[in-house]
Amino acid sequence: MPADREEEAASADARHAEKMRKIQAARSTMMATKTREQGLLIVHTGTGKGKTSAALGMVVRAIGHGMKVGVVQFVKGAMATGEKTVFDAFPENVEFKPMGEGFTWDTQDRTRDIASARTAWDEVCRMIADPAYQMVVADELNIVLRYDYLPLDEVLKAFAAKPEMKHVIVTGRNAPDALIEAADLVTEMTMIKHPFRSGVKAQAGIEF
Amino acid sequence: MPADREEEAASADARHAEKMRKIQAARSTMMATKTREQGLLIVHTGTGKGKTSAALGMVVRAIGHGMKVGVVQFVKGAMATGEKTVFDAFPENVEFKPMGEGFTWDTQDRTRDIASARTAWDEVCRMIADPAYQMVVADELNIVLRYDYLPLDEVLKAFAAKPEMKHVIVTGRNAPDALIEAADLVTEMTMIKHPFRSGVKAQAGIEF
Numbered sequence A, B: 001m002p003a004d005r006e007e008e009a010a011s012a013d014a015r016h017a018e019k020m021r022k023i024q025a026a027r028s029t030m031m032a033t034k035t036r037e038q039g040l041l042i043v044h045t046g047t048g049k050g051k052t053s054a055a056l057g058m059v060v061r062a063i064g065h066g067m068k069v070g071v072v073q074f075v076k077g078a079m080a081t082g083e084k085t086v087f088d089a090f091p092e093n094v095e096f097k098p099m100g101e102g103f104t105w106d107t108q109d110r111t112r113d114i115a116s117a118r119t120a121w122d123e124v125c126r127m128i129a130d131p132a133y134q135m136v137v138a139d140e141l142n143i144v145l146r147y148d149y150l151p152l153d154e155v156l157k158a159f160a161a162k163p164e165m166k167h168v169i170v171t172g173r174n175a176p177d178a179l180i181e182a183a184d185l186v187t188e189m190t191m192i193k194h195p196f197r198s199g200v201k202a203q204a205g206i207e208f
Helices: A003-032 A051-064 A082-087 A110-129 A141-146 A152-160 A177-182 B003-032 B051-064 B082-087 B110-129 B141-146 B152-160 B177-182
Strands: A041-045 A069-073 A094-098 A135-139 A167-171 A185-193 B041-045 B069-073 B094-098 B135-139 B167-171 B185-193
Touching: A003 B110, A041 A051, A041 A177, A051 A069, A051 A082, A051 A135, A051 A167, A051 A185, A051 B051, A051 B082, A069 A110, A082 A094, A082 B051, A094 A110, A110 A135, A110 A141, A110 A152, A110 B003, A141 A152, A141 A167, A152 A177, B041 B051, B041 B177, B051 B069, B051 B082, B051 B135, B051 B167, B051 B185, B069 B110, B082 B094, B094 B110, B110 B135, B110 B141, B110 B152, B141 B152, B141 B167, B152 B177
Parallel strands: A041 A167, A041 A185, A069 A094, A069 A135, A135 A167, B041 B167, B041 B185, B069 B094, B069 B135, B135 B167
Antiparallel strands: A185 B185
């Protein structure tokens, strides 16, 4: 490398180190104020993909840290999913319950949907009350709330009364405003581009 | 139930069944046009949480379907993560490589960061080329691109030349426009609410 290029590179490195030092200092100051541990009410909503996947990723992390997690799926159940196979390999850490009977437009039976939502919700309540579980996932609960299959008030009351250190994760599009209000951490997944638009079908490993 | 209430409920059920039947019919028509299978270039970006978690959730699904997945983490590596423990239990299905040396503001050494980005990228290229892998995750690659640790052109060229059936997932905030342009499926994770704001620290199972 010629001497001037070398000097330029050395100066870029120095500027980078200084910038990173400043970011690090700012970050340390910020992190020092974050001292509490707390069970979180987490909501993944929006029309984009990744709401359930991100919850499953958090389950993976929790398993890795030796936590016990309960997962109740309000919509899935009719179809075998990849996640069930994996989580069933960790019976000490995960209780995985697909309790839906398929998408609600496949059943066309409101009374049955309400009954199955109630059974699934009872499971969520049991896991929230049982100190053995440190994390509870209510997958697609928002869809059930959207169709008024469960009273929102009852759900909010149960979350408000949850043990302080317990994490609860709720997924599904159209999260009710009152649930977003009650939550500690809310992420909206927004679709920027979707391959369905160009004729690609749902695929193993991606959609299920 | 009094007779009029019973009638009302029966009518609500009938309306619901009709609505669901219409949704199902529309959905069947749409799904019938989705016939192709194709390896997807998937991007999870945005400033919200869930970008890496959602990729990990997809890895879980892929494992469950017996696929082989390669995961290269460009930033993580200095700290043990929950996901590594779990994926290491499936050595036939997952090759999991945390190849970062911590967040770049912790290293403050641009030359070293560039070298470690290059080593990690070589791994991604190897996994893309090797027919044994059906899915490859380049976790936090966007951060590396943001800092110009790798030439964007080189990365885009490698993705454009990937085998047709291979899924590649890229995560990290600030995805370059040209990568979004090249991708098949792009989700933006948007932060609606974050508990850091109220003094809660990063917790096992949630952030790592």
